[in-house]
Amino acid sequence: MLRIHGSARSRALRTLWMTFELGIPYEHDDLLPRSPGTKTPEFLALNPNARVPVIEDDGFVLCESMAINFYLAKKHNSPLYPSDPKQEALALQWSFWETDRLDRQLVNYMNHTSALPEAERDKSVADAAWAEVVPALDVLNGVLHKTRWLAGADFSLADLNVAGALYRGLSMDLSRWPAVREWLARCWDRPAAKRARAMREG
Numbered sequence: 001m002l003r004i005h006g007s008a009r010s011r012a013l014r015t016l017w018m019t020f021e022l023g024i025p026y027e028h029d030d031l032l033p034r035s036p037g038t039k040t041p042e043f044l045a046l047n048p049n050a051r052v053p054v055i056e057d058d059g060f061v062l063c064e065s066m067a068i069n070f071y072l073a074k075k076h077n078s079p080l081y082p083s084d085p086k087q088e089a090l091a092l093q094w095s096f097w098e099t100d101r102l103d104r105q106l107v108n109y110m111n112h113t114s115a116l117p118e119a120e121r122d123k124s125v126a127d128a129a130w131a132e133v134v135p136a137l138d139v140l141n142g143v144l145h146k147t148r149w150l151a152g153a154d155f156s157l158a159d160l161n162v163a164g165a166l167y168r169g170l171s172m173d174l175s176r177w178p179a180v181r182e183w184l185a186r187c188w189d190r191p192a193a194k195r196a197r198a199m200r201e202g
């Protein structure tokens with residue numbers, strides 16, 4: 001049985017989305033980031049980074065949300081896992097790209113503009129993050145202007161990983177990036193995505 005450690009209010013959102021796409025049974029350890037449950041010896045034995053998500057799959061332990069989705073999609077022979085090596089490589093490319101160019105930058109921007117209590121917000125952190133978010137979204141918009149999906153002719157793991165990470169984009173003004181806005185809406189319109197989103201927002 002698959003066990004997912006991590007709240008929908010964390011990067012485990014993308015793990016839950018993938019799990020719902022696959023329609024597989026799972027147990028949920030609804031752990032919030034930095035909560036005491038992430039500091040216990042038992043949790044640190046699973047992920048010494050003290051971060052979520054982590055999965056246990058019949059004894060196999062894996063962290064890093066992008067890797068988890070590759071594993072789950074491949075193990076369950078999902079059509080979301082590109083069978084063509086070039087498209088598989090594109091899914092890797094976009095997942096690494098998102099992690100490098102956008103993932104933490106977007107979190108920092110949202111934390112320091114809205115999510116954190118006002119007294120804890122630091123405008124210089126928000127500004128530095130935004131200075132990296134803008135060129136990354138420019139790149140994504142340029143690509144999505146020419147192609148409907150990131151790896152191949154249909155929605156795939158590549159789209160899920162990047163759109164999952166761009167959850168916060170759903171509440172941002174994306175008018176500068178219309179192709180991103182439309183693609184994000186298409187991705188998050190999927191039933192599995194809506195179910196994951198309802199868990200986060202419910």
Ligand SMILES: N[C@@H](CCC(=O)N[C@@H](CS)C(=O)NCC(=O)O)C(=O)O
Binds near residue numbers: 009011033034066
């Ligand atoms: N690259 C990791 C990042 C994991 C991560 O940073 N998770 C956050 C929650 S979204 C966390 O647990 N943070 C705890 C901390 O910052 O101490 C992944 O994609 O899984």
